[in-house]
Amino acid sequence: MPELPEVEVLVRHLRPLLQGKVIRSVDIRRARVLRPTSVRSFTQVLQGAKFVGLTRRAKYLLFEIKPKAKTRLRTLVGHLGMTGRMYLLPKGRRLPKHAAVVFNLGAIDFIFEDTRYFGRMTLDPVALKDLGPEPLGDDFTVEHFRRKLSGSAQAIKVKLLDQSLVAGIGNIYASEALFRAQISPRLAARRLNAAMVERLWGAIRQVLIEAIEFGSTVALDYAGNGEGERLFYYGKAPEASEVPEERLQVYDRAGRACVRCGTSIKRIVQAARSTFFCPKCQRGAF
DNA sequence: CACCATGTTCCTTG
DNA sequence: CCAAGGAACATGGT
Numbered sequence: 001m002p003e004l005p006e007v008e009v010l011v012r013h014l015r016p017l018l019q020g021k022v023i024r025s026v027d028i029r030r031a032r033v034l035r036p037t038s039v040r041s042f043t044q045v046l047q048g049a050k051f052v053g054l055t056r057r058a059k060y061l062l063f064e065i066k067p068k069a070k071t072r073l074r075t076l077v078g079h080l081g082m083t084g085r086m087y088l089l090p091k092g093r094r095l096p097k098h099a100a101v102v103f104n105l106g107a108i109d110f111i112f113e114d115t116r117y118f119g120r121m122t123l124d125p126v127a128l129k130d131l132g133p134e135p136l137g138d139d140f141t142v143e144h145f146r147r148k149l150s151g152s153a154q155a156i157k158v159k160l161l162d163q164s165l166v167a168g169i170g171n172i173y174a175s176e177a178l179f180r181a182q183i184s185p186r187l188a189a190r191r192l193n194a195a196m197v198e199r200l201w202g203a204i205r206q207v208l209i210e211a212i213e214f215g216s217t218v219a220l221d222y223a224g225n226g227e228g229e230r231l232f233y234y235g236k237a238p239e240a241s242e243v244p245e246e247r248l249q250v251y252d253r254a255g256r257a258c259v260r261c262g263t264s265i266k267r268i269v270q271a272a273r274s275t276f277f278c279p280k281c282q283r284g285a286f
Numbered sequence: 287c288a289c290c291a292t293g294t295t296c297c298t299t300g
Numbered sequence: 301c302c303a304a305g306g307a308a309c310a311t312g313g314t
Binding site: 032083098114115116117118152153154158271272 | 303304305306307309310311312
């Protein structure tokens with residue numbers, strides 16, 4: 001679920017729900033996700049604190065918190081890792097097996113659950129400092145992109161995952177953007193010509209914007225997903241896999257027909273991660 | 287049992 | 301110091 005678009009959709013949904021809510025108590029069920037913040041300081045800052053705002057930076061959720069009896073705002077930094085979820089759950093319901101942190105807000109709990117515990121819920125903002133520009137922001141210019149790609153011998157697909165180049169693209173949208181731009185994922189970053197850089201720049205933005213739009217149309221409070229009872233939930237939309245027009249054009253489609261030319265989509269491994277592409281539509285340099 | 291998984295960080299190698 | 305590659309983290313699905 002969680003690359004930039006999924007986090008953006010989650011932030012938009014959570015913001016009005018959390019706004020103004022006071023944290024009555026904090027239940028830390030897996031201290032690992034707080035790292036490097038200690039259980040003690042985490043609890044101390046957040047107990048009695050109020051949610052005053054919520055924004056996004058790359059794949060991070062930034063909760064603005066006003067601690068009890070203090071004027072100074074703090075930032076609670078959230079990250080979903082690979083399998084993290086955040087949602088509200090009526091108090092008293094059975095907690096999910098992998099609940100990592102539970103904030104009691106009165107009649108309702110705000111849950112951070114994460115099966116693999118790769119995610120974060122921390123007061124330490126250190127991870128944010130090396131992030132590159134937001135792909136949908138004004139700082140992400142074609143010129144910036146071109147300059148950052150120019151020196152690198154690394155394959156362009158791998159380069160797109162570098163969060164200091166541009167922040168928020170993950171493994172799914174890296175493949176999708178390259179397909180959209182018709183550029184081979186194996187092409188060395190420095191080998192992209194001016195036209196390709198511009199095409200890829202546009203494709204990145206297009207792919208992310210469309211994913212946000214798609215996510216915004218999906219009901220987040222559906223029932224019948226097996227767990228069913230959640231008031232709020234963000235996850236893979238149950239109907240997503242059943243839509244005839246596939247939302248994702250290449251990711252996880254190895255062996256299936258390219259939507260443009262019908263050629264079989266190929267899966268390769270780069271930097272120990274899967275890349276999907278059409279060997280015909282995405283040739284080397286041209 | 288084998289391999290795969292939407293992410294980040296750390297360690298090693300060159 | 302830098303770039304690049306791979307393992308580690310932890311759990312579950314197929």
